[in-house]
Amino acid sequence: MGRFIGNHECKIDSKARAIIPAAIKKQLLATGQTFVLKKAVLHPCIELYPLAEWEKILEKLSELNP
DSSP states (O other), X not given: OOOOOSOOOOEXXXXXXXXXXXXXXXXXXXXXXXXXXXXXXXXXSEEEEEHHHHHHHHHHHHTSOO
């Protein structure tokens, strides 16, 4: 899968759902993967991770001292 670099304007609907631009959505659906969308911590943006990568991040976080 390729990388998405740059700014892509997305809208949030009245139910707080992100509306992904059609061109990006088409590319994501073509991969057949599941993705995790999350709010960025340091910047006013959202981040998109393939599920397998997100699970690696969760595993690293679970090893940290609470």
